[in-house]
């Protein structure tokens with residue numbers, strides 16, 4: 001099995017959160033689809049609710065506190081990303097946007113990304129297309145064609161084999177195929193020594 005990592009960013013604020021529920025279902029489907037291509041996906045979930053203060057501090061100071069830095073590094077080092085936001089005022093939430101504002105602008109370049117959202121009403125489903133897709137296009141991510149939207153009504157009793165389930169499966173399959181087509185992500189440390197330290201001392 002090939003080893004790959006999947007970062008999952010969930011921006012839900014409620015506890016329990018429907019956004020987190022959707023994120024978990026998408027991640028599980030992605031793991032299953034990837035396994036079909038002999039890829040073992042390790043999932044790393046990032047709950048933005050827990051990082052809200054850190055994100056505000058980073059915006060004010062320009063420096064990420066340790067927990068936020070770890071989350072940003074996790075996204076950058078991941079082979080793919082699932083990004084899920086609640087719809088607030090017909091768009092992504094401010095917290096969701098702020099996290100991607102403090103992410104390095106090259107961190108998502110050519111990274112497969114699956115976008116998803118939860119909302120109260122299906123009337124705002126196109127927010128995925130007019131808000132999230134342009135955001136990730138700007139960050140030069142490869143956003144898979146199927147976006148997953150779950151309104152309150154989608155969490156009904158038939159959700160095990162309903163339209164939401166088939167949309168999750170389709171999007172997860174597209175994400176798994178993009179992961180399969182790529183080499184694993186390797187992040188180079190800009191501060192890593194590229195020459196032997198003893199040689200440096202000998203030839204200053």
Ligand SMILES: Cc1cc2nc3c(=O)[nH]c(=O)nc-3n(C[C@H](O)[C@H](O)[C@H](O)COP(=O)(O)O)c2cc1C
Pocket residue numbers: 011012013014015016017018019020086087088089090091118119120121122124
């Ligand atoms: C401030 C605020 C604004 C919202 N705006 C919208 C909206 O414009 N359209 C919509 O369909 N739902 C809207 N909602 C409902 C949330 O999108 C919905 O409850 C979401 O699934 C909550 O996710 P969570 O359970 O992960 O917190 C809004 C909720 C809040 C708190």
